[in-house]
Amino acid sequence: MSASGSVERTRVPWADVVLSAVAAVSWALIGMAGTAALGLHLLEADAAGSLGPMTAAVVALGAGGSVTPSGDVSAFGLTGAEATTAIEITPLGVSLVGALLLSWFFLRSLRAAGVAISPSELLARAGAVVALFVAMLGGLAWAGHDVITFDGGALGLDDLPGGGGGGGVEIPGLGDVGDIGGLLPDRIGDLVDAEAAVGFTVDTAATLLGGLCWSAGVLLIALLASRRAPLPADWAALGHVVRPAVSALVGVLLMAVLAGWAAAVYALIGDDNPKRIAGAALLGAPNGVWLGIPIGLFVPWDGEASGPLAQFLPDPVDDLLVDSDRALTLGRLAELDGRVWLLGVAAAMAMLLAGVLTAVRTPVETGTLGFVGRCAVRLGVVTALALPLMAWLTEVSVDASLAVFGIDAFDAGIELHGRLGMALLVGALWGAAAGGAGALLARATGAAGRGAPGAVARSEGGPPPRVATGPYAPGTPYRPPNPDTNPYLQVPEDLREPEDTRPPTTDDVYGAPTMIKPVAPPPRRSPRPRPGRGLPKSGPGEGPPPPPPPPPAAPRGPKGRG
Secondary structure, X not given: OHHHHHHHHHOOOHHHHHXXXXXXXXXXXXXXXXXXXXXXXXXXXXXOOOHHHHHHHHHHHHOOOOEEEEEEEEOOOOOOEEEEEEEXXXXXXXXXXXXXXXXXXXXXXXXXXXOEOOHHHHHHXXXXXXXXXXXXXXXXXXXXXEEEEEEOHXXXXXXXXXXXXXXXXXXXXXXXXXXXXXXXXXXXXXXXXXXXXXXXXXXXXXXXXXXXXXXXXXXXXXXXXXXXXXXXXHHHHHHHHOHHHHHHHHHHHHHHHHHHHHHHHHHHOOOOOHHHHHHXXXXXXXXXXXXXXXXXXXXXXXXXXXXXXXXXXXXXXXXXXXXXXXXXXXXXXXXXXXXXXXXXXXXXXXXXXXXXXXXXXXXXXXXXXXXXXXXXXHHHHXXXXXXXXXXXXXXXXXXXXXXXXXXXXXXXXXXXXXXXXXXXXXXXHHHHHHHHHHHHHHHHHOOOOOXXXXXXXXXXXXXXXXXXXOOOXXXXXXXXXXXXXXXXXXXXXXXXXXXXXXXXXXXXXXXXXXXOOOOOOOOXXXXXOOOOXXXXXXXXXXXXXXXXXXXXXXXOOOOOOO
């Protein structure tokens, strides 16, 4: 029986696995597509091209895919024109929405397995979600291609000298010198009728590989950050060691993104173009926030900006990166604007909050020194892995150039890359310091271990933790039990012992030993006959027999005469 029960517990419910994977992937892609479409519409990107293919391309970028833009600029009478563009940037706003929805539905499906889940079922559920997500990305790769055409007349080129079609150039003091071939105004007249076609295509192979890594990484982080999702029985130590630090750091990073969105809402109030701010914040608020946290923790970045794209960088980052090879650090930014030091203070406070949350969710099993050491080591390891990941996700590489006859008419680019090795080292130091400081604060305030699942924090020398064995946990009584007042403690009459052989008990008030006095059971009442029930009838259809007549009186003797 036990063998069959163990087989039933390890059997994978494939129907539920497939349905839960369909729900998780569907809702994740719907959320990502809605976020991308709304952000592009607010940025007015749909005015230049079709919104559907652009949305598919942005979703592919957000899921770890790759998009290759290509340009072909042709003008009548001009040859040798080419445009090259390369963009490497991840819209983390789209990625975050998809990750949250995918994680929520995946973790919700795990709760149906009970307290523990078998490794085979866990692998089946995760594998189904990843496989279906990659298959859906294949459809996005097929749909995410389009060509955007720019009309020269719509760009206002006909307002420039030579663009009106006359062909003549009038110089003050010299009059009309006629059509001078080779002059730039003459070429602009041809560019009025030119059409610039810029296309983009989702790379299928790179997108499928990136989606595989992205979905698997999201599920792994969700499983480690969730404090209630079941784990296999052999992985129980993983939940007590890793989950407190991972859940604390993930919660702090999500709170930082919410603060970034709140700042964007404040910025768009009273702005001349609030739609653009809202669209940029919807798509890229996590990019800015998760870029600012490593910089605030003194992680150096290497970057360079040139051309018109530098105007999209926030102040004073643009002043530091334009035509400069200096590293981007918090100190150098503070030299340009002293308010940048507030970024360092905010990042340090965020790490301290992560340390306090780690201590609250870590069981208290040893003394203060051991507890502080465990919290410091665990948060240090998690932060050492998280900071390089954030630096890698927020890297920016944009390179656009337009060359005509070997003369660069448009040249712009942004390069921003974090130093991953320094990010790992700085993350380990900050995590250890924040974990230790947070553990001391939680220990001093008595909050250490209160949020740990299945554990109760207790001070040294205090009472042992109460173990709940069922839905009802009785409390400690105020006085010892007394059979004289508790009918459930009274011994039945046939099981009573002689009074002198009973064990003594403690008196309720004075604590003196006394004897349990036997309590007589209440007298049993005979059942009262009810009319028509339990008594034989004298005949069919008749009622109960009448009561017997009273006995005759004894005869008296004759009375005497007077």
